[in-house]
Amino acid sequence: MRIDVVTIFPGYLAPLREALLGRAIEAGLVELGVHDLRDWTHDVHQAVDDSPYGGGPGMVMRPQVWGEALDAVLGDAPARLVVPTPAGRPFTQATAQAWAGEERLVFACGRYEGIDQRVVDAYAQRMPVDEVSIGDYVLVGGEVAVLVMVEAVVRLLPGVLGNPVSAQEDSFSDGLLEGPAYTRPVSWRGLDVPDVLRSGNHAAIARWRRDRALERTAARRPDLLDALPDHALDRTDRAF
Numbered sequence: 713m714r715i716d717v718v719t720i721f722p723g724y725l726a727p728l729r730e731a732l733l734g735r736a737i738e739a740g741l742v743e744l745g746v747h748d749l750r751d752w753t754h755d756v757h758q759a760v761d762d763s764p765y766g767g768g769p770g771m772v773m774r775p776q777v778w779g780e781a782l783d784a785v786l787g788d789a790p791a792r793l794v795v796p797t798p799a800g801r802p803f804t805q806a807t808a809q810a811w812a813g814e815e816r817l818v819f820a821c822g823r824y825e826g827i828d829q830r831v832v833d834a835y836a837q838r839m840p841v842d843e844v845s846i847g848d849y850v851l852v853g854g855e856v857a858v859l860v861m862v863e864a865v866v867r868l869l870p871g872v873l874g875n876p877v878s879a880q881e882d883s884f885s886d887g888l889l890e891g892p893a894y895t896r897p898v899s900w901r902g903l904d905v906p907d908v909l910r911s912g913n914h915a916a917i918a919r920w921r922r923d924r925a926l927e928r929t930a931a932r933r934p935d936l937l938d939a940l941p942d943h944a945l946d947r948t949d950r951a952f
């Protein structure tokens with residue numbers, strides 16, 4: 713997979729070259745390009761924003777600069793354009809799973825009050841464009857959202873995680889939150905590891921883990937339970 717990010721703060725994306733993601737890049741599993749939007753300005757002030765039509769607070773990012781930058785970065789290669797915005801569709805694990813199958817992702821990081829809508833509209837005429845949000849809170853720009861989304865996607869790529877099974881057992885992968893996890897020592901500050909996890913009875917362990925996941929999901933994210941298809945819950949599950 714190739715990932716390109718266009719931003720006025722390239723340094724914000726430096727963490728993408730650290731740790732797991734950095735190793736994926738070094739292993740050739742991912743190619744990463746980070747581009748400074750201001751490289752496509754032509755004025756001495758390198759202006760990327762202007763006042764909003766219709767008035768209102770803040771500034772809007774100019775379409776011309778974005779058009780030149782995205783034309784240059786995209787070239788002729790097919791890609792999915794992703795535009796983080798607080799007004800976007802929710803970015804979820806399902807989104808990450810879908811995007812993990814893409815050959816190329818290009819992220820447009822806005823700042824100020826966002827990017828002129830015509831940028832999304834123009835590129836949506838010739839390629840898939842997703843306006844997405846990572847959560848119901850307001851950030852100052854798209855860079856942090858891109859860090860989140862790139863990590864969620866890249867960890868799903870074959871060869872990136874040491875143990876691919878762990879991605880299959882993630883929270884959300886089966887529609888539920890993960891249950892609690894434990895490691896040594898068996899007793900810590902008067903708190904013990906549940907006996908079942910040390911029983912060697914794999915069927916009992918699997919049942920216990922499913923029950924804790926259902927319990928946690930019912931308590932913290934009942935909306936996920938409501939969204940589960942009927943076949944996803946067996947009779948034992950329905951006790952929650």
Ligand SMILES: N#Cc1c(-c2ccc3ccn(Cc4ccncc4)c3c2)n[nH]c1N
Binds near residue numbers: 825826844847850852
């Ligand atoms: N994904 C995502 C986001 C953002 C986000 C993303 C891109 C931009 C570009 C500019 N801003 C600032 C801004 C814009 C409009 N209204 C208010 C603030 C952004 C915020 N905020 N919260 C999220 N979950």
